[in-house]
Amino acid sequence: MKSVQRPIAEPEADDAKAPRRSRVSGMDRALQILDHLYQTGEPAGSYAIAKAVGAPLSTIYVIIDELVERDLLSRRGDGLVWLGPRLYHYGLVYARSLDFLGEASHVMHELGRQIGETVQICGRDGDHMVVLAMADGPGHFRVMSEVGTRVPLNWTASGRLLIGHLPDAERVAIFSRSAKASPTEKAKTDAAALSELAGEAFEKRLSIQISETDFLVSCVASPICDESGACVATISIVLPEHKVVANPELYGKAVRDASESIERKLGWRER
Template sequence: MGGLDRAAAILGAFNTTHRELTLAALVQRSGLPRSTTHRTADKMIRLGWLDKPGERYRIGNRLFEISSLAPIRHELREAVLPFLQDLHHAAHTTVQLGVLDGTQILVVERISGHLPMPMLSQTGGTIPAYCSALGRAILAYSDAATVEAVLAAGLPPRTPRTLTSAVAVLRELTAIPDRGWAVDREEGNIGISCVAAPIFDPLGKCVAALSVTGPSKSVRADRIGPAVRLAAAAASRAYSTRR
Protein backbone atom coordinates (compact mmCIF):
# COMPACT_ATOMS: atom_id res chain seq x y z
CA MET A 1 0.00 0.00 0.00
CA GLY A 2 1.44 3.36 -1.07
CA GLY A 3 1.57 6.56 0.89
CA LEU A 4 -1.52 8.01 -0.77
CA ASP A 5 -3.45 4.80 -0.10
CA ARG A 6 -2.51 4.99 3.58
CA ALA A 7 -3.54 8.64 3.75
CA ALA A 8 -6.83 7.81 2.03
CA ALA A 9 -7.50 5.03 4.56
CA ILE A 10 -6.92 7.44 7.42
CA LEU A 11 -9.12 10.15 5.90
CA GLY A 12 -11.79 7.52 5.26
CA ALA A 13 -11.90 6.78 8.98
CA PHE A 14 -13.61 10.12 9.58
CA ASN A 15 -17.27 10.81 8.91
CA THR A 16 -20.08 12.91 10.31
CA THR A 17 -20.38 10.71 13.41
CA HIS A 18 -16.61 10.28 13.86
CA ARG A 19 -15.24 13.79 13.57
CA GLU A 20 -12.47 13.31 16.15
CA LEU A 21 -10.59 10.04 16.72
CA THR A 22 -7.99 8.79 19.17
CA LEU A 23 -5.04 6.90 17.77
CA ALA A 24 -6.64 3.60 18.81
CA ALA A 25 -9.88 4.49 17.06
CA LEU A 26 -7.99 5.67 13.98
CA VAL A 27 -6.13 2.34 13.84
CA GLN A 28 -9.37 0.40 14.17
CA ARG A 29 -11.32 2.38 11.61
CA SER A 30 -8.53 2.70 9.03
CA GLY A 31 -7.45 -0.94 9.23
CA LEU A 32 -3.78 0.05 9.24
CA PRO A 33 -1.12 -1.17 11.69
CA ARG A 34 -0.64 1.09 14.70
CA SER A 35 2.90 2.14 13.79
CA THR A 36 1.88 2.90 10.19
CA THR A 37 -1.14 4.89 11.34
CA HIS A 38 0.94 6.94 13.79
CA ARG A 39 3.67 7.65 11.26
CA THR A 40 1.29 8.54 8.44
CA ALA A 41 -0.91 10.69 10.67
CA ASP A 42 2.13 12.65 11.88
CA LYS A 43 3.10 13.42 8.28
CA MET A 44 -0.48 14.44 7.49
CA ILE A 45 -0.41 16.83 10.46
CA ARG A 46 2.71 18.48 9.04
CA LEU A 47 0.94 18.84 5.68
CA GLY A 48 -2.12 20.37 7.32
CA TRP A 49 -4.34 17.46 6.29
CA LEU A 50 -4.94 16.49 9.92
CA ASP A 51 -4.96 18.42 13.16
CA LYS A 52 -4.35 17.17 16.71
CA PRO A 53 -4.96 19.86 19.32
CA GLY A 54 -5.08 17.30 22.16
CA GLU A 55 -5.29 13.53 22.21
CA ARG A 56 -7.62 13.26 19.24
CA TYR A 57 -7.06 13.63 15.52
CA ARG A 58 -9.40 15.61 13.30
CA ILE A 59 -9.49 16.85 9.70
CA GLY A 60 -7.09 19.74 9.14
CA ASN A 61 -7.88 23.20 7.84
CA ARG A 62 -5.84 22.69 4.67
CA LEU A 63 -8.26 20.04 3.44
CA PHE A 64 -11.16 22.38 4.14
CA GLU A 65 -9.44 25.07 2.04
CA ILE A 66 -8.87 22.64 -0.82
CA SER A 67 -12.40 21.24 -0.68
CA SER A 68 -13.85 24.73 -1.07
CA LEU A 69 -12.28 24.84 -4.57
CA ALA A 70 -14.22 21.78 -5.79
CA PRO A 71 -16.84 22.72 -8.43
CA ILE A 72 -19.61 21.17 -6.33
CA ARG A 73 -18.83 23.64 -3.56
CA HIS A 74 -17.56 26.66 -5.45
CA GLU A 75 -19.99 26.74 -8.38
CA LEU A 76 -23.09 24.75 -7.48
CA ARG A 77 -23.34 25.76 -3.84
CA GLU A 78 -22.66 29.45 -4.51
CA ALA A 79 -25.27 29.56 -7.26
CA VAL A 80 -27.97 27.78 -5.28
CA LEU A 81 -27.40 29.21 -1.80
CA PRO A 82 -29.49 32.40 -2.27
CA PHE A 83 -32.50 30.31 -3.31
CA LEU A 84 -32.01 27.96 -0.36
CA GLN A 85 -32.03 30.99 1.90
CA ASP A 86 -35.23 32.32 0.31
CA LEU A 87 -36.87 28.90 0.63
CA HIS A 88 -35.84 28.61 4.27
CA HIS A 89 -37.27 32.05 4.98
CA ALA A 90 -40.57 31.04 3.36
CA ALA A 91 -40.86 27.52 4.80
CA HIS A 92 -39.42 28.18 8.28
CA THR A 93 -37.86 24.72 8.37
CA THR A 94 -34.76 22.90 7.16
CA VAL A 95 -33.69 23.20 3.52
CA GLN A 96 -30.99 21.09 1.89
CA LEU A 97 -28.95 20.83 -1.30
CA GLY A 98 -27.83 17.37 -2.37
CA VAL A 99 -26.03 15.59 -5.21
CA LEU A 100 -25.97 11.93 -6.19
CA ASP A 101 -22.80 10.16 -5.06
CA GLY A 102 -22.98 6.53 -6.14
CA THR A 103 -26.16 5.19 -4.55
CA GLN A 104 -26.24 7.86 -1.85
CA ILE A 105 -27.10 11.53 -1.68
CA LEU A 106 -24.28 13.76 -0.47
CA VAL A 107 -25.66 16.73 1.46
CA VAL A 108 -23.73 19.71 0.08
CA GLU A 109 -25.51 22.44 2.03
CA ARG A 110 -28.06 22.59 4.81
CA ILE A 111 -29.84 25.48 6.53
CA SER A 112 -31.75 24.47 9.63
CA GLY A 113 -32.32 27.70 11.52
CA HIS A 114 -33.52 27.41 15.11
CA LEU A 115 -35.55 24.23 14.69
CA PRO A 116 -33.27 21.34 15.75
CA MET A 117 -33.58 18.11 13.77
CA PRO A 118 -30.59 16.00 14.82
CA MET A 119 -31.94 12.95 12.98
CA LEU A 120 -31.08 14.57 9.65
CA SER A 121 -27.66 14.25 8.00
CA GLN A 122 -25.31 17.17 8.48
CA THR A 123 -23.56 18.92 5.60
CA GLY A 124 -21.07 16.42 4.20
CA GLY A 125 -23.18 13.48 5.33
CA THR A 126 -25.03 11.01 3.13
CA ILE A 127 -28.55 9.62 2.92
CA PRO A 128 -29.91 6.76 0.76
CA ALA A 129 -31.09 7.90 -2.65
CA TYR A 130 -33.94 5.40 -3.01
CA CYS A 131 -35.99 6.61 -0.04
CA SER A 132 -35.16 10.32 0.07
CA ALA A 133 -36.91 13.12 -1.80
CA LEU A 134 -33.53 14.54 -2.82
CA GLY A 135 -32.52 11.20 -4.27
CA ARG A 136 -35.78 10.63 -6.09
CA ALA A 137 -35.76 14.13 -7.57
CA ILE A 138 -32.41 13.31 -9.18
CA LEU A 139 -33.13 9.68 -10.07
CA ALA A 140 -36.32 10.69 -11.91
CA TYR A 141 -34.08 12.37 -14.49
CA SER A 142 -31.17 9.90 -14.42
CA ASP A 143 -30.36 7.22 -16.99
CA ALA A 144 -31.56 3.65 -16.54
CA ALA A 145 -28.14 2.37 -15.50
CA THR A 146 -27.94 4.85 -12.62
CA VAL A 147 -31.42 3.96 -11.38
CA GLU A 148 -30.71 0.23 -11.70
CA ALA A 149 -27.50 0.58 -9.66
CA VAL A 150 -29.42 2.28 -6.84
CA LEU A 151 -32.13 -0.38 -6.85
CA ALA A 152 -29.59 -3.22 -7.01
CA ALA A 153 -27.77 -1.87 -3.94
CA GLY A 154 -30.77 -2.84 -1.81
CA LEU A 155 -33.90 -1.16 -0.45
CA PRO A 156 -33.87 -1.87 3.29
CA PRO A 157 -36.69 -0.31 5.34
CA ARG A 158 -35.64 2.68 7.43
CA THR A 159 -39.15 3.10 8.82
CA PRO A 160 -42.42 1.16 8.37
CA ARG A 161 -43.30 3.64 5.60
CA THR A 162 -40.21 3.12 3.45
CA LEU A 163 -40.91 1.89 -0.08
CA THR A 164 -38.89 -1.32 -0.30
CA SER A 165 -39.86 -2.75 -3.68
CA ALA A 166 -38.31 -1.71 -6.97
CA VAL A 167 -41.76 -1.49 -8.57
CA ALA A 168 -42.98 0.97 -5.93
CA VAL A 169 -39.86 3.14 -6.19
CA LEU A 170 -40.02 3.18 -10.00
CA ARG A 171 -43.70 4.12 -9.85
CA GLU A 172 -42.79 7.03 -7.59
CA LEU A 173 -40.00 8.16 -9.93
CA THR A 174 -42.33 8.06 -12.93
CA ALA A 175 -44.73 10.52 -11.29
CA ILE A 176 -42.11 13.15 -10.51
CA PRO A 177 -41.58 14.85 -13.92
CA ASP A 178 -45.28 15.66 -14.37
CA ARG A 179 -45.67 16.82 -10.77
CA GLY A 180 -42.40 18.76 -10.63
CA TRP A 181 -41.27 17.57 -7.23
CA ALA A 182 -40.41 14.41 -5.29
CA VAL A 183 -41.78 13.40 -1.91
CA ASP A 184 -40.50 11.40 1.06
CA ARG A 185 -43.40 10.69 3.42
CA GLU A 186 -41.70 9.66 6.68
CA GLU A 187 -39.59 7.05 4.86
CA GLY A 188 -36.32 8.07 6.45
CA ASN A 189 -37.58 9.25 9.84
CA ILE A 190 -41.04 8.87 11.37
CA GLY A 191 -42.68 12.26 11.75
CA ILE A 192 -40.42 13.90 9.14
CA SER A 193 -41.43 14.53 5.52
CA CYS A 194 -39.47 16.05 2.65
CA VAL A 195 -40.27 17.65 -0.70
CA ALA A 196 -37.51 18.12 -3.29
CA ALA A 197 -37.09 19.35 -6.85
CA PRO A 198 -34.29 18.89 -9.41
CA ILE A 199 -31.61 21.36 -10.46
CA PHE A 200 -30.37 21.22 -14.07
CA ASP A 201 -27.18 22.33 -15.82
CA PRO A 202 -27.15 24.26 -19.15
CA LEU A 203 -27.38 20.98 -21.12
CA GLY A 204 -30.48 19.87 -19.26
CA LYS A 205 -28.74 17.27 -17.11
CA CYS A 206 -29.97 16.96 -13.53
CA VAL A 207 -26.96 17.71 -11.33
CA ALA A 208 -28.53 18.20 -7.91
CA ALA A 209 -31.75 18.75 -5.99
CA LEU A 210 -32.93 21.06 -3.25
CA SER A 211 -35.49 20.23 -0.61
CA VAL A 212 -37.62 21.36 2.29
CA THR A 213 -37.61 18.97 5.24
CA GLY A 214 -39.50 19.13 8.50
CA PRO A 215 -42.35 17.82 10.66
CA SER A 216 -44.96 16.11 8.49
CA LYS A 217 -47.73 18.30 9.87
CA SER A 218 -46.03 21.40 8.45
CA VAL A 219 -44.34 20.00 5.32
CA ARG A 220 -47.32 19.27 3.07
CA ALA A 221 -46.42 18.48 -0.54
CA ASP A 222 -49.53 20.13 -1.97
CA ARG A 223 -48.65 23.39 -0.22
CA ILE A 224 -44.86 23.50 -0.34
CA GLY A 225 -44.28 21.61 -3.60
CA PRO A 226 -44.88 24.56 -5.98
CA ALA A 227 -42.50 26.78 -4.00
CA VAL A 228 -39.80 24.10 -4.02
CA ARG A 229 -40.23 23.60 -7.77
CA LEU A 230 -39.97 27.34 -8.45
CA ALA A 231 -36.88 27.66 -6.25
CA ALA A 232 -35.20 24.77 -8.06
CA ALA A 233 -36.04 26.27 -11.46
CA ALA A 234 -34.57 29.63 -10.43
CA ALA A 235 -31.50 27.88 -9.03
CA SER A 236 -31.07 26.00 -12.32
CA ARG A 237 -31.05 29.28 -14.24
CA ALA A 238 -28.55 30.82 -11.84
CA TYR A 239 -26.28 27.78 -11.99
CA SER A 240 -26.43 27.70 -15.79
CA THR A 241 -25.26 31.30 -16.10
CA ARG A 242 -22.13 30.44 -14.08
CA ARG A 243 -21.08 27.59 -16.36
Protein backbone atom coordinates (compact mmCIF):
# COMPACT_ATOMS: atom_id res chain seq x y z
CA MET A 1 0.00 0.00 0.00
CA LYS A 2 1.30 3.40 -0.93
CA SER A 3 1.73 5.91 1.84
CA VAL A 4 -0.08 9.15 1.25
CA GLN A 5 1.88 12.37 1.93
CA ARG A 6 -0.51 14.65 3.73
CA PRO A 7 0.05 18.39 3.46
CA ILE A 8 0.99 20.15 6.68
CA ALA A 9 -2.05 22.02 7.92
CA GLU A 10 -1.80 25.80 7.81
CA PRO A 11 -2.48 27.53 11.13
CA GLU A 12 -5.90 28.98 11.58
CA ALA A 13 -6.06 32.73 11.05
CA ASP A 14 -6.93 33.30 14.71
CA ASP A 15 -4.00 31.12 15.84
CA ALA A 16 -1.58 33.01 13.60
CA LYS A 17 -2.66 36.28 15.12
CA ALA A 18 -2.69 35.07 18.72
CA PRO A 19 -0.13 36.99 20.79
CA ARG A 20 2.79 35.00 22.11
CA ARG A 21 3.62 35.09 25.75
CA SER A 22 6.80 37.01 26.34
CA ARG A 23 9.00 36.47 29.35
CA VAL A 24 9.95 39.65 31.19
CA SER A 25 13.72 39.70 31.64
CA GLY A 26 15.50 40.45 34.87
CA MET A 27 16.82 43.66 33.33
CA ASP A 28 13.28 44.78 32.48
CA ARG A 29 12.12 44.04 36.02
CA ALA A 30 15.03 46.01 37.47
CA LEU A 31 14.15 48.99 35.28
CA GLN A 32 10.49 48.71 36.32
CA ILE A 33 11.54 48.92 39.97
CA LEU A 34 13.80 51.92 39.37
CA ASP A 35 11.16 53.65 37.23
CA HIS A 36 8.49 53.11 39.88
CA LEU A 37 10.64 54.70 42.60
CA TYR A 38 11.59 57.57 40.31
CA GLN A 39 8.00 58.26 39.27
CA THR A 40 6.54 58.11 42.78
CA GLY A 41 9.44 60.03 44.30
CA GLU A 42 9.41 58.13 47.59
CA PRO A 43 10.78 54.91 49.17
CA ALA A 44 8.65 51.78 48.93
CA GLY A 45 8.48 48.20 50.18
CA SER A 46 8.82 45.06 48.09
CA TYR A 47 5.11 44.24 48.26
CA ALA A 48 4.04 47.70 47.08
CA ILE A 49 6.55 47.61 44.23
CA ALA A 50 5.50 44.13 43.13
CA LYS A 51 1.86 45.21 43.09
CA ALA A 52 2.64 48.42 41.18
CA VAL A 53 4.69 46.76 38.42
CA GLY A 54 2.57 43.59 38.24
CA ALA A 55 5.35 41.15 39.09
CA PRO A 56 5.55 38.14 41.44
CA LEU A 57 6.64 39.15 44.93
CA SER A 58 9.33 36.44 44.98
CA THR A 59 10.87 37.85 41.79
CA ILE A 60 10.88 41.39 43.16
CA TYR A 61 12.54 40.23 46.40
CA VAL A 62 15.42 38.67 44.47
CA ILE A 63 15.95 41.62 42.13
CA ILE A 64 15.78 44.18 44.93
CA ASP A 65 18.42 42.23 46.89
CA GLU A 66 20.70 42.21 43.84
CA LEU A 67 20.22 45.94 43.25
CA VAL A 68 20.94 46.69 46.92
CA GLU A 69 24.14 44.60 46.77
CA ARG A 70 25.28 46.69 43.78
CA ASP A 71 24.40 50.06 45.42
CA LEU A 72 21.76 50.75 42.78
CA LEU A 73 19.20 50.70 45.59
CA SER A 74 19.60 51.37 49.29
CA ARG A 75 17.59 49.71 52.04
CA ARG A 76 16.50 51.88 54.95
CA GLY A 77 16.13 50.89 58.56
CA ASP A 78 12.37 50.47 58.14
CA GLY A 79 12.88 47.99 55.29
CA LEU A 80 11.80 50.34 52.51
CA VAL A 81 14.09 50.74 49.52
CA TRP A 82 15.16 53.88 47.69
CA LEU A 83 17.47 54.84 44.83
CA GLY A 84 21.08 54.06 45.65
CA PRO A 85 24.31 56.10 45.61
CA ARG A 86 25.61 54.44 42.46
CA LEU A 87 22.77 56.01 40.47
CA TYR A 88 23.69 59.43 41.86
CA HIS A 89 27.28 59.06 40.65
CA TYR A 90 26.08 57.94 37.21
CA GLY A 91 23.84 61.01 37.12
CA LEU A 92 26.72 63.36 37.95
CA VAL A 93 28.83 61.97 35.11
CA TYR A 94 25.90 62.19 32.70
CA ALA A 95 25.18 65.78 33.71
CA ARG A 96 28.81 66.75 33.09
CA SER A 97 28.54 65.35 29.57
CA LEU A 98 25.68 67.67 28.63
CA ASP A 99 26.91 70.85 26.99
CA PHE A 100 23.47 72.36 27.45
CA LEU A 101 23.31 71.85 31.18
CA GLY A 102 26.88 73.04 31.61
CA GLU A 103 26.27 76.32 29.77
CA ALA A 104 22.88 76.81 31.41
CA SER A 105 24.34 76.25 34.88
CA HIS A 106 26.94 78.98 34.36
CA VAL A 107 24.22 81.47 33.44
CA MET A 108 22.03 80.20 36.28
CA HIS A 109 24.72 80.98 38.87
CA GLU A 110 25.44 84.38 37.30
CA LEU A 111 21.75 85.27 37.47
CA GLY A 112 21.54 84.10 41.08
CA ARG A 113 24.42 86.37 42.07
CA GLN A 114 23.01 89.29 40.07
CA ILE A 115 19.44 89.07 41.35
CA GLY A 116 20.10 87.65 44.83
CA GLU A 117 17.42 84.93 44.59
CA THR A 118 17.15 81.19 43.97
CA VAL A 119 17.41 80.26 40.28
CA GLN A 120 16.45 76.96 38.65
CA ILE A 121 16.85 75.24 35.30
CA CYS A 122 13.80 73.07 34.61
CA GLY A 123 12.89 70.56 31.92
CA ARG A 124 9.97 68.40 30.92
CA ASP A 125 9.52 64.77 31.90
CA GLY A 126 6.33 63.61 30.19
CA ASP A 127 3.42 65.31 31.94
CA HIS A 128 5.67 66.77 34.64
CA MET A 129 8.16 69.56 35.08
CA VAL A 130 11.43 68.45 36.66
CA VAL A 131 14.13 70.60 38.31
CA LEU A 132 17.41 69.89 36.47
CA ALA A 133 19.74 72.31 38.28
CA MET A 134 19.46 74.88 41.03
CA ALA A 135 21.43 77.72 42.61
CA ASP A 136 20.26 78.75 46.08
CA GLY A 137 19.84 82.44 46.82
CA PRO A 138 22.08 84.05 49.48
CA GLY A 139 19.25 84.95 51.87
CA HIS A 140 17.19 82.98 54.36
CA PHE A 141 14.39 82.35 51.86
CA ARG A 142 14.43 78.71 50.79
CA VAL A 143 12.22 76.87 48.34
CA MET A 144 10.89 73.35 48.84
CA SER A 145 11.75 72.13 45.34
CA GLU A 146 15.22 70.63 44.98
CA VAL A 147 17.02 69.09 42.00
CA GLY A 148 14.97 66.13 40.79
CA THR A 149 11.63 67.48 42.05
CA ARG A 150 8.79 66.64 39.65
CA VAL A 151 5.45 68.47 39.66
CA PRO A 152 2.50 68.60 37.23
CA LEU A 153 3.01 71.00 34.31
CA ASN A 154 0.03 73.17 35.29
CA TRP A 155 1.48 74.04 38.70
CA THR A 156 4.39 76.18 37.55
CA ALA A 157 5.38 79.02 35.26
CA SER A 158 8.05 76.76 33.75
CA GLY A 159 5.60 73.91 33.17
CA ARG A 160 3.40 76.06 30.94
CA LEU A 161 6.37 77.32 28.93
CA LEU A 162 7.73 73.82 28.33
CA ILE A 163 4.77 72.99 26.08
CA GLY A 164 4.03 76.55 24.92
CA HIS A 165 5.58 75.94 21.49
CA LEU A 166 3.25 73.02 20.73
CA PRO A 167 0.01 73.39 18.72
CA ASP A 168 -3.03 74.37 20.77
CA ALA A 169 -4.75 70.99 20.33
CA GLU A 170 -1.68 69.16 21.62
CA ARG A 171 -1.39 71.47 24.61
CA VAL A 172 -5.07 70.95 25.45
CA ALA A 173 -4.62 67.17 25.23
CA ILE A 174 -1.62 67.26 27.57
CA PHE A 175 -3.34 69.46 30.15
CA SER A 176 -6.58 67.46 29.90
CA ARG A 177 -4.85 64.31 31.10
CA SER A 178 -2.26 65.82 33.44
CA ALA A 179 -3.62 68.96 35.15
CA LYS A 180 -4.09 68.46 38.87
CA ALA A 181 -5.10 70.65 41.80
CA SER A 182 -2.07 72.20 43.53
CA PRO A 183 -1.48 72.26 47.31
CA THR A 184 -2.62 75.90 47.42
CA GLU A 185 -5.56 75.14 45.08
CA LYS A 186 -4.60 78.24 43.09
CA ALA A 187 -3.21 76.46 40.02
CA LYS A 188 -5.62 76.44 37.08
CA THR A 189 -6.84 73.03 35.92
CA ASP A 190 -9.02 73.93 32.93
CA ALA A 191 -7.17 72.56 29.90
CA ALA A 192 -8.35 75.17 27.39
CA ALA A 193 -7.50 78.08 29.71
CA LEU A 194 -4.09 76.57 30.50
CA SER A 195 -3.34 76.09 26.82
CA GLU A 196 -4.14 79.72 26.11
CA LEU A 197 -1.92 80.87 28.97
CA ALA A 198 0.90 78.61 27.80
CA GLY A 199 0.74 79.97 24.26
CA GLU A 200 0.68 83.59 25.41
CA ALA A 201 3.55 83.08 27.87
CA PHE A 202 5.67 81.39 25.23
CA GLU A 203 5.08 84.24 22.76
CA LYS A 204 6.11 86.78 25.41
CA ARG A 205 9.02 84.56 26.54
CA LEU A 206 7.84 85.18 30.07
CA SER A 207 5.65 83.28 32.53
CA ILE A 208 4.84 84.35 36.09
CA GLN A 209 3.01 82.33 38.72
CA ILE A 210 2.16 83.57 42.19
CA SER A 211 1.41 81.19 45.09
CA GLU A 212 0.10 78.47 42.76
CA THR A 213 2.38 75.74 44.10
CA ASP A 214 3.44 77.07 47.51
CA PHE A 215 1.93 79.85 49.59
CA LEU A 216 3.76 83.20 49.34
CA VAL A 217 6.20 81.76 46.76
CA SER A 218 6.39 83.04 43.19
CA CYS A 219 8.23 81.99 40.06
CA VAL A 220 9.31 84.06 37.05
CA ALA A 221 10.41 81.92 34.10
CA SER A 222 11.60 82.27 30.52
CA PRO A 223 11.92 79.55 27.85
CA ILE A 224 15.22 78.24 26.50
CA CYS A 225 14.54 77.39 22.86
CA ASP A 226 16.64 75.36 20.44
CA GLU A 227 17.33 76.21 16.80
CA SER A 228 13.92 74.86 15.76
CA GLY A 229 12.11 77.15 18.22
CA ALA A 230 11.06 74.36 20.59
CA CYS A 231 11.29 75.00 24.34
CA VAL A 232 13.81 72.46 25.63
CA ALA A 233 14.08 73.89 29.15
CA THR A 234 13.43 77.01 31.21
CA ILE A 235 15.36 79.26 33.52
CA SER A 236 13.39 80.67 36.43
CA ILE A 237 13.73 82.85 39.49
CA VAL A 238 11.97 81.55 42.61
CA LEU A 239 11.33 84.28 45.16
CA PRO A 240 8.91 85.61 47.79
CA GLU A 241 5.57 86.71 46.39
CA HIS A 242 5.84 90.33 47.59
CA LYS A 243 9.04 90.94 45.63
CA VAL A 244 7.67 89.99 42.22
CA VAL A 245 4.41 91.86 42.92
CA ALA A 246 6.43 94.98 43.70
CA ASN A 247 8.73 94.80 40.68
CA PRO A 248 7.72 92.25 37.99
CA GLU A 249 9.59 94.18 35.25
CA LEU A 250 12.94 93.77 37.02
CA TYR A 251 12.69 90.01 37.39
CA GLY A 252 11.05 89.54 33.99
CA LYS A 253 13.86 91.33 32.16
CA ALA A 254 16.55 89.53 34.15
CA VAL A 255 15.21 86.05 33.40
CA ARG A 256 14.59 86.79 29.71
CA ASP A 257 18.11 88.15 29.31
CA ALA A 258 19.43 84.98 30.95
CA SER A 259 17.50 82.63 28.67
CA GLU A 260 18.67 84.54 25.58
CA SER A 261 22.24 84.35 26.85
CA ILE A 262 22.02 80.55 27.10
CA GLU A 263 20.59 80.32 23.59
CA ARG A 264 23.42 82.46 22.19
CA LYS A 265 26.11 80.42 23.96
CA LEU A 266 24.69 77.24 22.42
CA GLY A 267 24.34 78.75 18.95
CA TRP A 268 20.56 78.64 19.05
CA ARG A 269 20.15 82.42 18.76
CA GLU A 270 21.89 84.96 16.58
CA ARG A 271 24.23 87.24 18.48
